[in-house]
Amino acid sequence: MIRIGITGLGFMGMMHYLSYQNIKDAKVTAICEVLPERRTGDWTKIKGNFGPQGTQTDLTGINTYAELPQLLADPNVDLVDICLPPGAHAAAAVAAFNAGKHVLSEKPIALKIADADVMVAAAEKNKKLFFVGHVLPFFTAYAFVYDALKTNKYGALLGGHFNRVISDPVWLKNFYDMNFIGGPLLDLHIHDAHFIRLLFGMPKSVQSVGRLRGEVPEYFSTQFIFGNPALVVTSNSGCIFQQGRPFMANYEVHFEKATLLSDGTVLTEDGKVEQMQLPDLDEIGVFTNELTEVINSVKADRPSAILGGQLARDALAIALKEMESVQKQRAVAV
């Protein structure tokens, strides 16, 4: 049984808590949260832009703490699950590693590359496992591409295009603050940056164009340039200012022998158009699959190929270079 201490019982903390209930080898034994009502199980005010509304939750048998050092001193915690705002991930992760715990941090790993490097180094120094909750590969549409790559079903990858666009989240405080959330680049597009890194490896450089709000990109397009110049990989992401614009995330990925679309369409060499029935998972199911990968990795004492800290650090490095490219209006080496 892997015993989990969640720190930050907001929207994601609750999603993780609910998802752990579906994993037989995982048990939430501790919760750390600054808001007193959430420590008593009153989660009724928690609501994100997907998933269930919070309810009154019975926390019997779970130790609740107001401060992280208390949770880190709890011997009944093997893995600290950090669901704090991004600017707080690094300090919490380093403290958890130094306390001898494994760590799962929500994405993005951090807001600054120096912080991400310190987190990766602290995991290595303490010989602990480090995971970052990049959930995208566990959505069935994205798992479909990753599995095709792993099994070589359609030959080598040739490239792809990835979209992720929302209307401006005017209800979120500090959304464009580079010390708090980091705008759509670090909150949203980081998912695609991570998936691109997972599929194609590390680009040599990025060329991005975009509209800035101050120094922070609010809408941007990127060309990812790899050692193999025949790999054509692009993305489009950010906020637009018509509030009626629904959240939109999709892709088109090109393999040698097929093109895959995010709605499950497979276009093959012989001219066929096949419609795959991708499993219909709700968000709790998706997060359950992500956390199962974490729990299985801890049980086997092995890093995760999908959720590893270094990969998340690379995704942050790519995203920050895209920001620099928008600002400098030229290609930037990664």
Ligand SMILES: NC(=O)c1ccc[n+]([C@@H]2O[C@H](COP(=O)([O-])OP(=O)(O)OC[C@H]3O[C@@H](n4cnc5c(N)ncnc54)[C@H](O)[C@@H]3O)[C@@H](O)[C@H]2O)c1
């Ligand atoms: N993977 C995804 O799809 C996804 C979706 C949403 C958010 N996230 C990520 O999850 C993380 C959290 O986002 P959220 O939307 O849940 O935020 P949130 O604001 O809903 O929750 C954060 C919680 O942390 C608590 N908190 C803040 N400082 C604390 C401290 N020092 N000690 C203890 N508790 C503290 C807050 O009171 C709040 O309850 C972010 O990194 C975000 O990027 C990921």
